[in-house]
Amino acid sequence: MSLGPWQLIIIALVILVLFGRGRISEMMGDFGKGIKSFKQGMNEDADSAKKPARQIEGPADAPDTTRPDAQPADRSDSAN
Secondary structure: OOOOHHHHHHHHHHHHHHHHHHHHHHHHHHHHHHHHHHHHHHHHHHHHHHOOOOOOOOOOOOOOOOOOOOOOOOOHHHHO
């Protein structure tokens, strides 16, 4: 059993009467926003997958030389 053109027109009219023209256009707008958001999310995931992981270089106990008030590490405990 297939739907002919007259059946589809009747179904469309019933939907239009039940929901109204404003509600249908609002739903289609929300649907379009959802698709756009989904595509943006997919692009962000693809971009973040292409970026290499950030690597930390140097010893972990090295003083922070980027700050002017940085003090060198106290190593007097290991001398005793």
